[in-house]
Amino acid sequence: MSCFIHADLDAFYASVEQLDHSEYRGKPVIVGGLPGDRRSVVSTASYEARVFGVHSAMPVAEALRLCPQGIFLRGRMDRYREKSREIMAVFGSFSPDVQQLSIDEAFLDITGAQGLFGPPVALAKKLKERVRAETGLTVSVGIAENKYLAKIVSGLSKPDGLSALENGGGEAFMRALPVGKIWGAGPRTRELFEKHGLTTGEDLYRLSGKVLAAIFGDAMGLFLYRAVRGEAAAAFNEERGSRSMSAERTFAFDLYDTFAMETALFDICQDLMWRLLDCRWHSRTVSVKIRYGDFSTESGRKTFENPVRSFSELYERLLALFQQKYRSGRGVRLLGAGLMNLETQSARQGELFDGGTPQAEKERHLEEAILEINKKFPKAALRRGRSCLEDTWQKEFNH
C-alpha cells in the first residue's frame, strides 16, 4: 500500500522573519508590503496577525486597517529560498522521492521508508522534530494513501499539525467533507456548489459523472468525480507538459505615457531574457499582458517560426505585440510579458539557429557573457540602457 506525506510550512515567510528577528516573535507579522505601499497585497500573515482577520492576497491597505499595530515587511525572497533549500534537504533525508510543490511544501513518498523510520506517524513526528531542530520552523504534515488526500489532510490541523488518514478511509473522508474544503475548487466552482445546493462531498458523490461534467465542465467534473471517491488527482502527476515563464509589473500609478510603458516593457524583457539564457530553454511563443486602470485585462500572443535568439529580438517581438494590443489613451496598471511552450535545447536541435544572422549570433554570445559576469558579481548588475537600443550596455550599481 502506498503512503504519502504532504508537508507544509506554517505561515512560511512570516515565520522566517520571526526566526531571524526575535523581537517579532509573538507579534502580528505581515509580509507583502509596507503600510504606504500602494497596490500591494499580503503574501503571508503570521498566526498572530490572522487573529485580526488578515490573510494572504488581502490588500495591504486593508490589513493595515484591521491590524494597525502589525509589523509590515516587504519580504526577502532570497532568504526564503535559502530556508526552503534547508527544509527540502531535511525532507530528502526521509525519502528518496520528494516532489516539491512550491517554495514551502512538498510531497514525500514514504512507501518504502518505513523500515528505516517506523510507521508513518512515527516517521512524521521525527520529520517535524528534525525540521524544527535544523531550521527553527514548524511544519504541518498530512499522511494518506495518495498525494491528494495527504494534501487535504495536512491542512486540517495547522499550525504545527499532524493528521493521518487510515488506508481505505479516503472515500468516507471525502464524502463527509464540506465542499469548501475540496482542494482545487476555487471561488467560481464554489459559486456553482451553492447554486446547485451542494454542501458536502456526499452531495457530489450522488451525482453521476455526466451530471458533474454538465454542471462543472468536462475536466472539473471528472476531477470532482474522482476527488469525492478519494482517488488521486491527476494534477499531481510528476511529468509536466508545457512550461512557460513570465514577468509582470503593477505600477503604483497608472501609466499614460507610451514611452514609460515601453521602458517598463524593456525592463521586464530583460528579466525574462536573463532567465531564458540561464535555464537554456527555448521558446517560439511570446505573450504580452496589459491590465488597464479599470482592471480589465487583455493579452496577446504570437508563435514564430524560430525561437527567440537574443534580447533585441525578444524586445522587438514583445513591442510589436504591445503596440498592436494597446488601446491608445487608456491608463495602464500592469504590464507583463511571457514565453510559452518552452522546449529544451535538444528538443529542437539542428533547427535552433536556422535563419539566424551572424549579427544575432554575436548578440547572443554577448548576452551569455554578460549573464556569466552577473552571476559572478551579482552586486554589479549589468543591464542594457533603454535609450540606447544598439549594442551598448550600461552598468549600474544598485545598492
Next chain:
DNA sequence: TCTGGGGTCCTAGGACCC
C-alpha cells in the same frame, strides 16, 4: 480596502488538412 507575481491547466473557436 480596491484587487501581487509566478506558475499550470482548461475551454472554446478558427484555420487548415485529410
Next chain:
DNA sequence: TCTGGGGTCCTAGGACCC
C-alpha cells in the same frame, strides 16, 4: 450544391494554486 468528422496548431481568456 447546400455541406461530415477528426486531428493539429494556434489564440484569448479564465480558473486555480501558493
